[in-house]
Amino acid sequence: xxxxxxxxxxxxxxxxxxxxxxxxxxxxxxxxxxxxxxxxxxxxxxxxxxxxxxxxxxxxxxxxxxxxxxxxxxxxxxxxxxxxxxxxxxxxxxxxxxxxxxxxxxxxxxxxxxxxxxxxxxxxxxxxxxxxxxxxxxxxxxxxxxxxxxxxxxxxxxxxxxx
Amino acid sequence: xxxxxxxxxxxxxxxxxxxxxxxxxxxxxxxxxxxxxxxxxxxxxxxxxxxxxxxxxxxxxxxxxxxxxxxxxxxxxxxxxxxxxxxxxxxxxxxxxxxxxxxxxxxxxxxxxxxxxxxxxxxxxxxxxxxxxxxxxxxxxxxxxxxxxxxxxxxxxxxxxxxxxxxxxxxxxxxxxxxxxxxxxxxxxxxxxxxxxxxxxxxxxxxxxxxxxxxxxxxxxxxxxxxxxxxxxxxxxxxxxxxxxxxxxxxxxxxxxxxxxxxxxxxxxxxxxxxxxxxxxxxxxxxxxxxxxxxxxxxxxxxxxxxxxxxxxxxxxxxxxxxxxxxxxxxxxxxxxxxxxxxxxxxxxxxxxxxxxxxxx
Numbered sequence: 001x002x003x004x005x006x007x008x009x010x011x012x013x014x015x016x017x018x019x020x021x022x023x024x025x026x027x028x029x030x031x032x033x034x035x036x037x038x039x040x041x042x043x044x045x046x047x048x049x050x051x052x053x054x055x056x057x058x059x060x061x062x063x064x065x066x067x068x069x070x071x072x073x074x075x076x077x078x079x080x081x082x083x084x085x086x087x088x089x090x091x092x093x094x095x096x097x098x099x100x101x102x103x104x105x106x107x108x109x110x111x112x113x114x115x116x117x118x119x120x121x122x123x124x125x126x127x128x129x130x131x132x133x134x135x136x137x138x139x140x141x142x143x144x145x146x147x148x149x150x151x152x153x154x155x156x157x158x159x160x161x162x163x
Numbered sequence: 164x165x166x167x168x169x170x171x172x173x174x175x176x177x178x179x180x181x182x183x184x185x186x187x188x189x190x191x192x193x194x195x196x197x198x199x200x201x202x203x204x205x206x207x208x209x210x211x212x213x214x215x216x217x218x219x220x221x222x223x224x225x226x227x228x229x230x231x232x233x234x235x236x237x238x239x240x241x242x243x244x245x246x247x248x249x250x251x252x253x254x255x256x257x258x259x260x261x262x263x264x265x266x267x268x269x270x271x272x273x274x275x276x277x278x279x280x281x282x283x284x285x286x287x288x289x290x291x292x293x294x295x296x297x298x299x300x301x302x303x304x305x306x307x308x309x310x311x312x313x314x315x316x317x318x319x320x321x322x323x324x325x326x327x328x329x330x331x332x333x334x335x336x337x338x339x340x341x342x343x344x345x346x347x348x349x350x351x352x353x354x355x356x357x358x359x360x361x362x363x364x365x366x367x368x369x370x371x372x373x374x375x376x377x378x379x380x381x382x383x384x385x386x387x388x389x390x391x392x393x394x395x396x397x398x399x400x401x402x403x404x405x406x407x408x409x410x411x412x413x414x415x416x417x418x419x420x421x422x423x424x425x426x427x428x429x430x431x432x433x434x435x436x437x438x439x440x441x442x443x444x445x446x447x448x449x450x451x452x453x454x455x456x457x458x459x460x461x462x463x464x465x466x467x468x469x470x471x472x473x474x475x476x477x478x479x480x481x482x483x484x485x486x487x488x489x490x491x492x493x494x495x496x497x498x499x500x501x502x503x504x505x506x507x508x509x510x511x512x513x514x515x516x517x518x519x520x521x522x523x524x
Contacts, residue, residue, distance in 0.1 A: 068330050071330065072330045
């Protein structure tokens with residue numbers, strides 16, 4: 001158990017470091033590359049929580065899809081990757097207040113103790129359960145999200161094609 | 164094979180008896196396994212490079228390498244490897260040095276990690292994950308990240324163009340690729356590579372081996388096409404089209420770093436061929452004989468090991484044959500082909516498979 005804990009701390013430190021580079025990095029491509037490492041660290045944490053399916057999907061969708069599209073967009077945008085471009089948001093103060101507030105809330109919750117809630121049942125395989133749940137109990141939200149994404153894609157195509 | 168697993172268990176039991184914490188033998192076993200896999204990749208890549216040069220030469224009515232090592236220039240790849248190791252490592256002055264150095268590691272790491280779930284023979288698999296297939300597809304998508312990193316950090320317009328093309332191509336072809344893999348997964352009802360092979364035991368109608376390539380021939384063709392694109396091989400090699408982009412994303416790389424890209428490319432070919440073998444061609448299944456002096460278990464394992472390699476290298480031969488026979492597609496043709504041809508076919512195959520499976524019950 002202690003080795004699991006040690007692995008958790010290593011992974012958590014890695015993920016936080018990568019996320020800090022994403023937010024604080026001056027170079028936007030480096031930030032995007034660090035985002036990939038942050039996502040991989042998250043996936044590793046999911047594996048530690050026995051959520052293998054979620055971990056694989058995290059890597060497949062976020063690293064293999066979204067971040068690649070992000071890098072693609074960055075490379076197609078002229079001057080955005082030049083060192084002189086401003087990449088830090090102007091609302092540093094506001095986000096600092098929000099971040100510190102969240103940190104205080106989390107520390108308070110951790111000190112007070114989180115109420116005991118039953119852990120998820122330990123399943124030998126998560127993928128079949130997720131599949132069944134998505135297509136039976138949660139089929140309506142699943143379809144609603146699909147339609148939302150479809151509408152988003154159609155909107156993006158209309159915006160991209162001028163005529 | 165059973166013997167390998169038993170060896171590991173004996174080792175664990177021995178170290179436990181000596182009072183060494185379990186993490187130490189686990190790390191030792193991991194290191195040995197990684198060493199074996201890396202050695203396999205290195206030997207396979209060197210063989211494949213030589214083989215590709217010979218095949219291309221014979222298709223073009225040439226001889227190819229004939230001198231180094233004597234018999235048909237078999238040592239050519241070894242000589243090339245030594246040459247690459249000794250070459251100067253050049254980093255362009257205005258390159259992003261960190262990302263430039265990281266890119267080959269990401270590419271090679273991604274292809275190395277996919278070897279975890281390849282079932283080489285019955286029981287001979289590093290880790291038979293429940294989501295083995297999904298894991299392989301997810302990890303191999305990391306290769307593209309490395310290619311983009313290499314292309315951008317080189318600070319070279321050809322490299323960046325190659326990287327952009329590679330990103331567009333990989334994102335497009337990944338969709339029909341994953342959909343085509345779902346056909347065999349539906350038939351077997353599992354994503355574990357080991358159990359996918361188990362599901363292909365027996366025969367169809369008493370004659371054909373029960374390989375998924377027969378009911379899923381459409382999925383197999385879609386997968387094979389997409390796999391060629393994922394490996395950046397002709398007719399889908401626009402990311403590194405040598406006649407227009409010089410070499411694409413790895414144009415600025417030299418020496419050892421270039422060798423790692425090259426190694427990863429051939430390692431990836433083995434991976435996609437291994438996935439195709441496992442899902443469609445019955446994995447390590449094949450006829451076997453009892454070798455005199457060995458138990459049935461061991462001789463079956465040895466035959467399986469050979470059968471798997473035979474199928475994998477047959478598919479790689481097909482990939483090389485296509486490379487030296489077909490023309491390169493244009494960028495727009497490439498995109499049209501993925502989204503307007505392969506994707507509808509993959510979806511239709513999925514729907515028909517589901518219908519047949521439901522009605523057959």
